Amino acid sequence: MKQYLEEKNFKQGFRKDVERLSKQKISNCYQCGKCSAGCPMAFKMDYPPTMTMRLIQLGLHDEVMGSNTAWYCVSCETCTTRCPREIDIAKVMDTLKIMAQAGKYEVSDTEIPIFDWIFLKSLQYTGKVYELGLIMTYNIISLNPFKDVFPLGLQMFLKGKIALFPHFINDPVAMWEHLEMFSKIHKKQKEKIRETNG
Amino acid sequence: MARIGVFVCHCGTNIAGVVDVKRVAEYALTLPGVKYAIDYKYMCSDPGQNAIIEAVKEHKLDRIVVTACSPRMHEGTFRKAAERSGINQYMSEMANVREHDSWVHSDDKEAATLKAMKLMEMSVAKVRRSEALSKMYATVEKRALVIGGGIAGIQAALDIAEAGHKVVIVEKDPSIGGRMAQLDKTFPTLDCSACILTPKMVAASQHPNIELRVYSEVVEVNGYVGNFDIKIKKKASSVDNKKCISCGVCTLKCPSKRAQSEFDEKIAPRKAIYTPFPQAVPNKPVIDREACTFFLTGKCRICEKVCPTQAIDFNQQDEVVTEKFGAVVLATGFDIFDSNVYGEYGYGEYKDVVTSLQFERLINSSGPTEGHVVRLSDKKEPKNLVWIQCVGSRDESKGRPYCSRVCCMYTAKQAMLMKEHYPEVNCYVFYIDIRAAGKNYEEFVQKAQNEYGVIYLRGRVSKIYEKKDKLIVRGADTLSGSQVEIVADMVVLANGLEPRKDAKSLAQLFHVSYDQYGFFTELHPKLGPVETAIAGVFVAGACQACKDIPDTVAQAGAAASKVLGLFSKEKMEVEPLIAKVDPLVCSGCETCYNVCPYSAIEMEDREVSRGNLKHVAKVLDSVCKGCGACVGACYSKAVDLKGFSERQVYDQIETVTQ
Numbered sequence: 001m002k003q004y005l006e007e008k009n010f011k012q013g014f015r016k017d018v019e020r021l022s023k024q025k026i027s028n029c030y031q032c033g034k035c036s037a038g039c040p041m042a043f044k045m046d047y048p049p050t051m052t053m054r055l056i057q058l059g060l061h062d063e064v065m066g067s068n069t070a071w072y073c074v075s076c077e078t079c080t081t082r083c084p085r086e087i088d089i090a091k092v093m094d095t096l097k098i099m100a101q102a103g104k105y106e107v108s109d110t111e112i113p114i115f116d117w118i119f120l121k122s123l124q125y126t127g128k129v130y131e132l133g134l135i136m137t138y139n140i141i142s143l144n145p146f147k148d149v150f151p152l153g154l155q156m157f158l159k160g161k162i163a164l165f166p167h168f169i170n171d172p173v174a175m176w177e178h179l180e181m182f183s184k185i186h187k188k189q190k191e192k193i194r195e196t197n198g
Numbered sequence: 199m200a201r202i203g204v205f206v207c208h209c210g211t212n213i214a215g216v217v218d219v220k221r222v223a224e225y226a227l228t229l230p231g232v233k234y235a236i237d238y239k240y241m242c243s244d245p246g247q248n249a250i251i252e253a254v255k256e257h258k259l260d261r262i263v264v265t266a267c268s269p270r271m272h273e274g275t276f277r278k279a280a281e282r283s284g285i286n287q288y289m290s291e292m293a294n295v296r297e298h299d300s301w302v303h304s305d306d307k308e309a310a311t312l313k314a315m316k317l318m319e320m321s322v323a324k325v326r327r328s329e330a331l332s333k334m335y336a337t338v339e340k341r342a343l344v345i346g347g348g349i350a351g352i353q354a355a356l357d358i359a360e361a362g363h364k365v366v367i368v369e370k371d372p373s374i375g376g377r378m379a380q381l382d383k384t385f386p387t388l389d390c391s392a393c394i395l396t397p398k399m400v401a402a403s404q405h406p407n408i409e410l411r412v413y414s415e416v417v418e419v420n421g422y423v424g425n426f427d428i429k430i431k432k433k434a435s436s437v438d439n440k441k442c443i444s445c446g447v448c449t450l451k452c453p454s455k456r457a458q459s460e461f462d463e464k465i466a467p468r469k470a471i472y473t474p475f476p477q478a479v480p481n482k483p484v485i486d487r488e489a490c491t492f493f494l495t496g497k498c499r500i501c502e503k504v505c506p507t508q509a510i511d512f513n514q515q516d517e518v519v520t521e522k523f524g525a526v527v528l529a530t531g532f533d534i535f536d537s538n539v540y541g542e543y544g545y546g547e548y549k550d551v552v553t554s555l556q557f558e559r560l561i562n563s564s565g566p567t568e569g570h571v572v573r574l575s576d577k578k579e580p581k582n583l584v585w586i587q588c589v590g591s592r593d594e595s596k597g598r599p600y601c602s603r604v605c606c607m608y609t610a611k612q613a614m615l616m617k618e619h620y621p622e623v624n625c626y627v628f629y630i631d632i633r634a635a636g637k638n639y640e641e642f643v644q645k646a647q648n649e650y651g652v653i654y655l656r657g658r659v660s661k662i663y664e665k666k667d668k669l670i671v672r673g674a675d676t677l678s679g680s681q682v683e684i685v686a687d688m689v690v691l692a693n694g695l696e697p698r699k700d701a702k703s704l705a706q707l708f709h710v711s712y713d714q715y716g717f718f719t720e721l722h723p724k725l726g727p728v729e730t731a732i733a734g735v736f737v738a739g740a741c742q743a744c745k746d747i748p749d750t751v752a753q754a755g756a757a758a759s760k761v762l763g764l765f766s767k768e769k770m771e772v773e774p775l776i777a778k779v780d781p782l783v784c785s786g787c788e789t790c791y792n793v794c795p796y797s798a799i800e801m802e803d804r805e806v807s808r809g810n811l812k813h814v815a816k817v818l819d820s821v822c823k824g825c826g827a828c829v830g831a832c833y834s835k836a837v838d839l840k841g842f843s844e845r846q847v848y849d850q851i852e853t854v855t856q
């Protein structure tokens with residue numbers, strides 16, 4: 001974290017953007033810490049949820065968008081359930097991810113979005129996750145080709161948890177419906193991006 | 199022909215900033231009967247009032263209209279000005295163009311000006327038909343009723359009694375004392391609660407002017423300031439207090455094991471015949487019929503057999519008496535927030551999660567464990583204790599957005615006491631902000647941290663769960679930005695305060711207003727902190743807002759002084775704006791008699807012409823509140839309100855609909 005904050009970095013437009021898109025009143029957060037206290041992923045996050053709320057309140061978008069916080073959120077909604085000020089924090093985390101995708105703000109260099117992207121692509125083309133393809137593509141793109149290959153990958157392969165070839169949806173009608181769904185999702189995604197940047 | 203003067207106030211820029219006051223005054227001069235109109239910066243100031251007085255004299259005005267703020271604010275001021283100018287005070291009217299106009303229509307000056315003109319015109323129409331009324335007086339019953347025998351009620355009663363007036367304290371429990379009697383030591387001085395409270399309880403019970411009515415409740419209220427008629431129900435205690443010598447043998451021998459002590463916050467059993475605590479005042483037991491073996495099964499009567507003075511009376515009935523009082527002080531105090539609402543803290547499920555009041559009983563040397571703090575599950579001494587603040591305070595999602603004001607302080611107190619009794623224990627406090635704004639309060643909390651070594655963690659707790667015989671407390675410390683996990687032996691919830699469950703229904707009996715939670719609403723948040731909108735009814739203590747003992751005692755003294763102010767008069771001026779029946783027109787149908795909510799109508803046989811008796815209605819001046827229900831109901835138009843006649847109201851409606 002920065003040791004001192006300069007007033008010129010207080011971008012209230014960023015706060016308003018997050019509030020508009022998430023429909024949550026982040027200024028309501030009084031920093032009680034209850035969301036961070038219960039978050040199962042906080043140990044991985046650059047800033048725990050409470051601090052993320054504070055950074056958004058101040059409009060420090062470089063810190064927020066540059067952090068891995070939202071990407072580690074698993075949408076368990078513990079925070080949302082507990083927040084005494086009725087802020088849907090998980091929704092805010094989602095919103096931050098959408099904003100990152102929309103490219104309006106510079107984003108963090110975490111690899112999680114890359115993983116998410118490959119995961120969805122694999123799902124789209126085969127209908128079922130193709131683990132081997134996923135692992136290999138991810139390892140190559142993230143420039144870490146032998147990550148988890150030995151012994152974990154090998155063990156899983158030997159136990160039959162990782163197949164050599166992808167499984168496809170065999171029923172053509174089901175496959176058609178599946179592709180249809182993805183095109184809907186893409187449309188929705190474009191809408192979201194337009195909304196985010198608009 | 200009426201000669202009316204209209205006085206248009208600017209109220210600085212409050213009104214004049216929006217309403218074109220000059221135009222209002224000019225328009226007034228065009229209205230029939232208006233002989234004089236001016237606008238002025240502050241009508242309520244001395245020069246403003248003098249301008250009214252001079253204008254009345256110079257222009258021979260016989261009635262006035264002041265176009266200004268709410269009558270609640272200044273009706274009295276301008277009535278007095280009218281009186282000083284030589285006209286009857288009821289020949290003055292106000293038009294509220296501030297609260298009803300300039301403040302709410304500041305975005306449309308033209309419309310606001312037109313509305314101000316209309317409001318003024320309506321008041322002119324009304325005053326045109328005003329009649330001179332003479333003041334009325336009522337006697338004052340110099341006897342006060344205090345509802346609630348906590349420290350607030352006791353203090354108010356003592357102050358009133360010391361000044362020489364009779365006071366009755368109605369307390370629903372078998373003893374006075376309230377919450378303070380349950381506490382161990384008190385912040386910010388750590389003096390023992392019982393040591394400072396019991397002398398007051400005894401003083402109240404022995405004072406010749408104070409009468410205690412414990413195990414009693416108010417069930418009905420009639421009348422008005424100076425003359426309340428109040429019904430009080432005394433619940434059957436099944437003990438004849440005149441015979442009882444407080445020996446306690448009945449309690450000792452009672453075999454019933456059904457009930458949990460309310461006074462000990464249900465962490466200890468109590469007998470069916472009991473006094474809530476040893477120093478109870480009065481020290482007379484009562485039988486809880488829901489726990490008594492005899493009342494439940496028809497067999498037992500052991501207490502009756504062992505009582506040396508035959509004081510047990512199983513046939514005793516509830517008694518209801520109606521008495522007259524001149525003033526009432528509401529002092530019903532508070533309950534603590536229901537811990538069960540926080541499912542994540544496991545109260546009720548985990549025995550070692552306790553409420554703040556339970557902790558007070560545990561650490562109190564006259565409590566069920568004689569001051570030994572032990573876990574309720576296995577009676578072992580805890581080594582690690584955690585306090586969680588704001589349980590039911592500052593929490594919108596639980597419907598309690600307000601700060602309860604005392605929890606930061608009593609948490610520090612309890613943690614300190616714990617450290618004092620057991621120096622080797624660890625005390626952790628989860629807080630959001632520390633609110634310690636009283637005299638010596640901040641120093642007190644600092645002492646807890648610096649001298650006693652209580653560890654403060656800034657964050658709310660998310661969850662508590664049990665692991666073997668420990669409680670795992672998962673919280674956060676936002677100052678270091680970390681999650682915190684504490685393996686605790688005992689968790690104390692610092693519950694927030696809320697009004698008693700029945701506070702709303704009590705308020706309704708008195709027509710006193712209350713907020714959404716049930717705290718009684720004072721007359722004015724700054725300038726009327728102990729009065730209510732109902733004359734003669736005052737508030738003191740935690741029933742009005744969350745308060746600690748010093749503030750409660752101060753407010754109780756203030757309420758007592760208001761009661762004494764009322765009692766200092768032999769007679770009290772009351773508004774003559776009441777109903778009046780014209781016996782010649784009245785047909786004696788009794789409709790008004792039936793609709794009057796205050797029983798202010800009496801039917802009588804009256805001589806209307808020589809030798810002719812007629813059955814007609816009559817208004818009891820001192821009982822009528824001027825609500826006008828009879829006026830609306832009368833088929834014959836025989837009854838009208840003085841100062842609010844039907845003709846006046848119709849003229850106003852006509853003006854506005856023209």
Ligand SMILES: Cc1cc2nc3c(=O)[nH]c(=O)nc-3n(C[C@H](O)[C@H](O)[C@H](O)COP(=O)(O)OP(=O)(O)OC[C@H]3O[C@@H](n4cnc5c(N)ncnc54)[C@H](O)[C@@H]3O)c2cc1C
Pocket residue numbers: 345346347348349350351368369370371374375376377378381383384385386414415416529530531532533534554555558604608611698700704738739740741745746747748750
């Ligand atoms: C855990 C805890 C610790 C505290 N510690 C401190 C401390 O250390 N120092 C401090 O200054 N303050 C402390 N307080 C606050 C203190 O308890 C209150 O300020 C004080 O008790 C308020 O007094 P009261 O008379 O207004 O209300 P109460 O004490 O609640 O008394 C009200 C009385 O009215 C009676 N009553 C209620 N309804 C009716 C009815 N309808 N008819 C007849 N009678 C009725 C009740 O039975 C009760 O006897 C503490 C509070 C808590 C919860």
Ligand code: SF4
Pocket residue numbers: 035038039040041042049072073074075076077078079080089090093
């Ligand atoms: S929803 Fe996300 S931020 Fe909230 S508690 Fe779960 S992981 Fe943490």
Ligand code: SF4
Pocket residue numbers: 028029030031032033034035036049050053079082083084085086087089
């Ligand atoms: S729980 Fe709600 S109020 Fe508390 S820190 Fe998190 S977002 Fe803010």
